[in-house]
Structure formats: structure tokens, C-alpha cells
Amino acid sequence: MEVMSGSGSWWDSIVNAVTGTAALLDSLWDTLRATMIQRLTSLFGNPPTAVNYAEHRLRIDNYVLEGKKMVFLAHSQGNLFVNPAADYARGKSSAAAVKVVHVAPASPTLRGGHVLADLDLVINGLRAVGSVPPVTHSIPGYLLRPAGLNGQKDPLGHGLLEIYLNPALNVSSAVRGLVQAALNDVQAPPAQATSGFFTATVTWDGSGDVDTHVYEPGGAHVWYQQLTGQAGYLDHDNTVGFGPEHYYASCETSKLQVGTYAVKLANYNAADGRTATVQIASSKDGVLATRSAVMGGATRNTPTFQMFNVIVSKDPDTGEYKVDVQ
Numbered sequence: 001m002e003v004m005s006g007s008g009s010w011w012d013s014i015v016n017a018v019t020g021t022a023a024l025l026d027s028l029w030d031t032l033r034a035t036m037i038q039r040l041t042s043l044f045g046n047p048p049t050a051v052n053y054a055e056h057r058l059r060i061d062n063y064v065l066e067g068k069k070m071v072f073l074a075h076s077q078g079n080l081f082v083n084p085a086a087d088y089a090r091g092k093s094s095a096a097a098v099k100v101v102h103v104a105p106a107s108p109t110l111r112g113g114h115v116l117a118d119l120d121l122v123i124n125g126l127r128a129v130g131s132v133p134p135v136t137h138s139i140p141g142y143l144l145r146p147a148g149l150n151g152q153k154d155p156l157g158h159g160l161l162e163i164y165l166n167p168a169l170n171v172s173s174a175v176r177g178l179v180q181a182a183l184n185d186v187q188a189p190p191a192q193a194t195s196g197f198f199t200a201t202v203t204w205d206g207s208g209d210v211d212t213h214v215y216e217p218g219g220a221h222v223w224y225q226q227l228t229g230q231a232g233y234l235d236h237d238n239t240v241g242f243g244p245e246h247y248y249a250s251c252e253t254s255k256l257q258v259g260t261y262a263v264k265l266a267n268y269n270a271a272d273g274r275t276a277t278v279q280i281a282s283s284k285d286g287v288l289a290t291r292s293a294v295m296g297g298a299t300r301n302t303p304t305f306q307m308f309n310v311i312v313s314k315d316p317d318t319g320e321y322k323v324d325v326q
Contacts, residue, residue: 054203055290056085058279061244062201064092065236067191071182072100072112075160076122079107086111093189099182103164103175105133113178115164117171119157137171139163193236196248197256198282198310198323200263203243208271210295212237212245213303217259217312222247225301231257239268243276249312251283256321261310264303267295278307282323289325 063070070089074082079102089098100112104123108131116123116132117139126132139145142155146169148162157163166172204210212234214222220229227234232255236246247263250256265276277292293305309326 051292052081053084054205054275054277054292055279055287056081057088058201058203058244058277058290059281059287060085060089060092061203062193062199062246062279062281064089064097064189065191065193065201065244065246066195067188069186069188070098071179071186072098073103073179074100074105075103075164076158077106079105083107083109083111094187096185096187097189099186101175101178101182102133103160104158108132112182115171115174115178117157117163117169120163121156122158137174139169139171145169193246194233194248195251195283196232197251197321198249198261198280198288198312200247200308200310201243201279201281202245202265202276204271204274204276204295205242206271206274207241208274208295209239209241209268210243210245210271210274210276211266211268211301211303212247213264213266214247215262215264217257217261223301231255232261249310253321256312258312258314258321261312262306263308263310265293265295265305265307266301266303267298268300269298271295272297276305280308280310280323280325285323288323 072082072086082100086098086100102110102112102114104116104120105114106123106126110133114133115137116135117137118135119139119141123132139157142153145153146166147153148159148166150161152162154162163169164171164175200212200214202210202212211224214229214232216222216229216231218230222229222232222234224234224237232247232249234245234247236244238245249261263278265278272295274295275292276295277290279290280288282288289308291307293307296304311324311326313322
């Protein structure tokens with residue numbers, strides 16, 4: 001990672017030893033820049049996979065269900081993900097509920113405000129293979145550039161911590177300003193489901209009815225015929241296609257149960273061949289795991305796909321609850 005970012009002790013040693021050898025420094029910079037540009041342009045030809053997008057969209061579905069505001073901050077190649085993510089989120093909710101801030105965007109198209117430094121050699125290099133957004137700010141040359149949040153310097157002028165979040169550079173104030181404006185303007189969509197200690201969110205890639213079944217530690221079976229369990233709730237059921245379905249375990253210690261929650265799926269009807277995806281997330285740690293399965297023939301009320309065992313434990317000394325997945 002040090003080689004790719006052009007930072008770290010190895011680079012500082014070279015600079016200190018050969019500060020008068022401009023040709024050598026230029027050659028090293030060119031090598032680093034060429035490597036970074038090659039990586040970015042390869043993403044243009046081989047964009048993020050369907051699996052990547054499915055994971056992102058499932059998380060967005062969950063946020064929309066739970067009435068969350070969404071502010072996306074994308075840096076460099078992250079902009080190749082954020083545009084389709086923002087378009088999908090706005091289609092599921094509204095433009096008012098989704099804001100985007102682009103930092104050093106490797107994408108020529110934008111969904112919000114952007115910041116780009118004039119000496120960002122990586123993004124400047126992309127101009128040779130296509131258009132990029134205009135420069136917004138100037139930054140000092142490498143030798144006059146202060147170290148970033150990680151204590152390192154980036155000769156390519158591209159690093160998030162070294163350049164764009166570096167409080168000593170004006171681009172950092174610009175990024176903070178765009179983020180603050182987005183936070184001020186974003187509006188929550190109406191909530192259709194509840195956040196919990198952990199959630200299981202299910203989607204599938206077409207019509208048909210995939211059913212979520214959760215077997216709680218205390219023995220309760222939560223599904224469309226029994227939406228309320230002892231520890232949690234199936235508070236969003238979908239019968240027409242695509243999902244999402246949403247189960248959450250209560251944050252109330254009087255209801256939350258220690259033990260294993262088995263999350264299973266059934267093709268209730270007409271979802272033969274559909275790829276169903278389950279994502280487990282906790283209130284403390286965010287997304288814990290995502291897993292998919294291709295549905296077989298309809299089994300009605302009998303779940304045939306064991307997707308996750310979600311294990312809730314409690315520390316006897318601190319009383320703190322923890323979530324793990326298997």
C-alpha cells in the first residue's frame with residue numbers, strides 16, 4: 001500500500017537522500033502515477049461486479065426501510081460505486097433523502113458537489129484517457145506540502161488522508177463544507193421498518209415470493225404467519241418480488257435473547273432460479289456478512305436454505321451484548 005500511495009518511510013528516505021536529483025524523483029512519480037492510473041482505467045473496463053452492487057443495494061434497501069438519511073462520500077475509484085448507488089437509492093426513496101460528495105472523482109459524471117486538487121497527478125493523468133471534472137482547489141508542491149492525518153505525504157497529491165482530509169490544506173475545508181451542507185440538506189424518508197440490535201434483510205433478483213424464516217434461541221419461529229417472536233419481529237414482508245424483507249432483534253434487554261438465531265429462506269412460490277441475498281448487520285458494527293443462494297423449486301412454508309446462524313452473547317463482567325455470524 002505504501003508503494004501505491006507514494007508515502008511512508010521508504011519514500012521519505014529517498015526524498016531526504018536525493019532531493020537534488022530531480023530526474024530520479026520525476027521518474028519515481030511517473031511510475032507511481034502510471035500504476036495508479038492503470039488500476040483506475042482497468043476498473044472502467046471491468047466495473048464492480050454484480051455481487052458488489054447487490055451488497056450495496058441491499059444495504060440501501062435496509063436504510064430506506066428504516067427511514068435513514070443517506071450521505072455518500074466517495075474518493076477516487078469509490079466514485080465508480082457511488083453513482084449507481086446514489087441512483088438506486090434515489091429511485092427507492094427520493095433525491096432529498098440521498099446526498100453525494102465526490103472527492104478526487106475518477107468518474108466524469110457526478111451526483112453532487114466535488115473537490116479536486118490541481119496537483120492531483122492521478123486524476124490529471126486520467127485526462128489522457130477521458131474527461132474528468134474540473135479542478136476546484138490548488139495545493140502546494142510536494143516539498144512544501146505538510147504531512148496528512150496519517151503523518152505521511154503523498155507525492156501524487158491524491159491520498160484521502162494525506163491531501164483531501166489534511167487540515168493544513170484548503171481542500172480539507174472544502175470537503176468538510178460539502179459534507180456539512182449535505183448533512184444539513186438531506187431529509188429522512190418515511191420509516192417502514194425498525195432498526196434493531198441486529199437485522200436480517202433479504203432481497204431477490206426478480207418476481208416471486210421468497211420467505212424469511214428466523215428461529216430464535218427461545219424456540220420462537222418468526223415468519224409471515226407469525227410476525228412477532230419472543231426476541232424480534234419480521235416487520236416487513238414482501239410477496240410480489242424483489243423484496244426487501246426485514247427482521248430485527250429487539251434492543252430491549254428484557255426481550256433480546258442470548259443464543260443462536262437461525263436465518264433461513266424458502267421459495268414460497270414462483271421464485272424458482274431467483275438469487276436471494278441475505279445481509280446481517282448490527283447496530284454497533286454495521287454489516288457483518290452477506291450471503292446469496294439460488295432458489296430451487298417452490299417449497300411453500302418449508303425453508304430449505306440455511307443462510308446464517310447469528311449468535312448473540314453477553315459478557316458476564318460488563319453486561320455488553322455481542323453479535324457474531326456463522
